[in-house]
Amino acid sequence: MGEKNDTEHFLLDKDSVLSYVREKQHFFDKEAKLHAREIGDGNINYVFQIWDEKTGKSLVIKQADSLLRSSKRPLDLNRSKIEAEVLKIQRKLSKNQVPEVFFYDDILCAIGMEDISAYRNMRKELKEGKIFPSFSKEITVFLRKTLLPMTDLFLDRAEKKKMVKEFMNPELCDISEDLVFTEPYYDYKKRNVLTEGMEDFVKKKLYEDEELKAEVGSLRNLFMNKAETLIHGDLHTGSIFINENGIKIIDPEFAFYGPMGYDIGNVIGNLFFSLARDVFIDSRKEFVSWLKETIANLFDGMKTGLMEDLSFLAFPLYNSIFQEKYVDSVMSESLGFAGTEIIRRVVGDAKVSEMYEHSDLFAQKKMEKILIEMGIFLIKNRGEMREGREVIEAFETICLQFCF
Numbered sequence: 209m210g211e212k213n214d215t216e217h218f219l220l221d222k223d224s225v226l227s228y229v230r231e232k233q234h235f236f237d238k239e240a241k242l243h244a245r246e247i248g249d250g251n252i253n254y255v256f257q258i259w260d261e262k263t264g265k266s267l268v269i270k271q272a273d274s275l276l277r278s279s280k281r282p283l284d285l286n287r288s289k290i291e292a293e294v295l296k297i298q299r300k301l302s303k304n305q306v307p308e309v310f311f312y313d314d315i316l317c318a319i320g321m322e323d324i325s326a327y328r329n330m331r332k333e334l335k336e337g338k339i340f341p342s343f344s345k346e347i348t349v350f351l352r353k354t355l356l357p358m359t360d361l362f363l364d365r366a367e368k369k370k371m372v373k374e375f376m377n378p379e380l381c382d383i384s385e386d387l388v389f390t391e392p393y394y395d396y397k398k399r400n401v402l403t404e405g406m407e408d409f410v411k412k413k414l415y416e417d418e419e420l421k422a423e424v425g426s427l428r429n430l431f432m433n434k435a436e437t438l439i440h441g442d443l444h445t446g447s448i449f450i451n452e453n454g455i456k457i458i459d460p461e462f463a464f465y466g467p468m469g470y471d472i473g474n475v476i477g478n479l480f481f482s483l484a485r486d487v488f489i490d491s492r493k494e495f496v497s498w499l500k501e502t503i504a505n506l507f508d509g510m511k512t513g514l515m516e517d518l519s520f521l522a523f524p525l526y527n528s529i530f531q532e533k534y535v536d537s538v539m540s541e542s543l544g545f546a547g548t549e550i551i552r553r554v555v556g557d558a559k560v561s562e563m564y565e566h567s568d569l570f571a572q573k574k575m576e577k578i579l580i581e582m583g584i585f586l587i588k589n590r591g592e593m594r595e596g597r598e599v600i601e602a603f604e605t606i607c608l609q610f611c612f
């Protein structure tokens with residue numbers, strides 16, 4: 209660290225991160241015997257865990273580079289500042305369901321934050337069939353506490369406009385606009401990754417359905433233009449850490465002012481990957497029924513929770529008729545975004561591991577077809593469903609169609 213230029217960004221490694229923490233931050237005691245290891249496994253950034261051998265006190269440093277970790281494509285460094293700010297905001301709003309930020313270094317684009325290793329990556333836990341009875345309640349609390357309060361229904365409207373500007377995140381939004389809302393239906397960059405034997409199905413169901421394209425076009429337009437609230441922007445199960453005591457939400461680098469249904473829909477959509485895997489590969493009955501219940505409860509819990517939160521509005525135009533319409537459109541958009549998330553993970557190049565870590569190609573194709581059908585169903589029928597139970601019934605009906 210000593211000889212590095214203090215005013216320029218450079219990439220930390222497990223040795224330089226130790227000197228950096230010792231020389232630049234005052235987190236550990238001077239005499240602490242520190243160790244570090246790299247714990248990141250994402251596509252984008254670098255994550256280090258640093259700990260004091262004697263006391264066990266620890267810290268996580270997440271660093272952004274100007275090049276993507278996986279493809280080495282350039283990516284706006286401002287995402288790191290956005291992430292640090294959103295972590296702080298969401299921690300306050302959610303009452304500790306987000307790790308505490310201890311420092312932010314805007315030269316190195318490094319966030320020093322609470323080590324949440326007492327919690328586990330939810331995607332991995334679900335792969336192992338772990339059941340978390342209070343997850344739907346916990347995530348509903350997080351979504352209710354972080355989404356509505358940042359809209360101009362509750363924030364001062366001038367303040368909200370400042371926030372919209374501060375959290376402009378064009379390069380990260382561009383990734384989602386392509387990967388989620390364009391390429392699965394119009395593969396203009398030739399980046400889709402299809403399982404062998406799925407080509408005709410994808411062509412017919414996604415590339416050639418004009419009605420579907422128009423619906424996805426509407427959701428894309430919402431994502432790009434509905435500056436409703438400060439959303440996490442990438443709330444998949446790998447951004448959720450969990451244990452029997454609760455959840456910690458990380459990685460809001462895709463955050464921006466967008467439609468709140470995008471966050472709700474991302475959680476719902478990602479639960480379907482574990483559900484499909486378990487129906488067709490692992491067949492753990494108790495786990496499957498817990499997941500179905502969780503998806504249904506999340507939908508119902510958000511709907512009643514948002515109604516309850518909106519009932520505190522005193523502005524005369526935001527009366528009960530307004531409130532009901534508002535919640536109906538949030539829930540409908542959530543289901544639409546759940547559909548786009550499901551489809552993009554199946555045909556796009558940002559795959560989810562629970563879908564592929566097995567060797568049954570026959571089950572794989574069945575699972576993919578069912579998920580694509582489910583995604584299409586959610587997109588096309590997003591305004592029709594009033595209860596979580598209907599979402600699960602639709603999934604069960606689609607599964608049955610593919611079993612005969």
Ligand code: SR1
Pocket residue numbers: 251252276383384387442558
């Ligand atoms: C290049 S980034 C690919 C995906 O990883 C992130 O977690 C987002 O989901 C993004 O779409």
Ligand code: MG
Pocket residue numbers: 250442447459
């Ligand atoms: Mg991420």
